[in-house]
Amino acid sequence: MHPDFWLQRWSENRIGFHQDAPTPLLMEHWPGLGLPGGTRIFVPLAGKSLDMLWLAAQGYRVLGVELSRQAVEAFFDEHGSTPERRESRHGFHYTAGPIELIQGDAFDLDAEALAGCEGVFDRAALIALPPDLRRRYVHELYARLPSGCRGLLVTLEYPPHEKAGPPFPVGEDEVRDLYGRDWTVELLERRDILDSQPGFVTEGVTSLETVAYRLQRR
Numbered sequence: 001m002h003p004d005f006w007l008q009r010w011s012e013n014r015i016g017f018h019q020d021a022p023t024p025l026l027m028e029h030w031p032g033l034g035l036p037g038g039t040r041i042f043v044p045l046a047g048k049s050l051d052m053l054w055l056a057a058q059g060y061r062v063l064g065v066e067l068s069r070q071a072v073e074a075f076f077d078e079h080g081s082t083p084e085r086r087e088s089r090h091g092f093h094y095t096a097g098p099i100e101l102i103q104g105d106a107f108d109l110d111a112e113a114l115a116g117c118e119g120v121f122d123r124a125a126l127i128a129l130p131p132d133l134r135r136r137y138v139h140e141l142y143a144r145l146p147s148g149c150r151g152l153l154v155t156l157e158y159p160p161h162e163k164a165g166p167p168f169p170v171g172e173d174e175v176r177d178l179y180g181r182d183w184t185v186e187l188l189e190r191r192d193i194l195d196s197q198p199g200f201v202t203e204g205v206t207s208l209e210t211v212a213y214r215l216q217r218r
């Protein structure tokens with residue numbers, strides 16, 4: 001999937017994936033991970049997600065990565081903070097308080113960039129990618145997170161023939177296949193959300209579930 005696809009979505013404000021509140025499964029299951037305050041949490045394909053603000057409010061440091069400059073600048077503008085900006089080989093780093101957002105390609109982040117991330121939160125990131133990129137994403141990007149890293153992965157499941165992605169449906173078998181080599185995977189909760197997603201219903205989707213997994217790097 002070409003970066004222009006996402007940059008165009010942002011420039012046309014076609015960001016139906018953006019939520020105006022933190023992800024309910026994050027608020028419910030994050031405390032169970034037992035990660036101490038101050039831990040650095042990696043948020044891949046971050047958009048301008050309020051999940052980053054929620055994590056910061058719980059006392060964590062956040063490292064997000066996002067392709068779109070528009071998304072990154074909107075995140076800080078909309079929350080009244082003025083970030084410092086610097087450039088590195090990974091992209092442009094915007095930092096305000098405990099939140100650092102790198103405007104750049106997630107696949108360009110190396111192990112050094114992610115070394116301090118003992119936590120990871122993935123919502124609408126894995127499932128934003130088509131199958132071949134999902135494999136690269138887990139086997140290259142997640143592979144750069146340190147041993148012991150813990151996190152939450154939130155996926156969607158719907159009958160694949162009923163709608164074209166993104167978001168793509170990613171079932172439990174695929175999650176276990178992608179992560180099982182390097183991560184322990186525990187399904188925490190499966191929730192029916194069709195009634196709260198009229199856009200999916202309009203597109204002809206007849207069943208829609210969101211699933212939360214606990215991940216821990218071996």
Ligand SMILES: C[S@@+](CC[C@H](N)C(=O)[O-])C[C@H]1O[C@@H](n2cnc3c(N)ncnc32)[C@H](O)[C@@H]1O
Pocket residue numbers: 006007017018019044045046047048049065066067068071104105106107123124125128
């Ligand atoms: C479906 S959105 C989800 C955003 C966010 N996680 C949320 O929950 O609102 C996927 C985001 O990933 C960004 N993106 C896609 N490919 C990327 C890449 N290779 N590196 C960094 N960001 C990327 C897109 O610009 C888009 O904002």
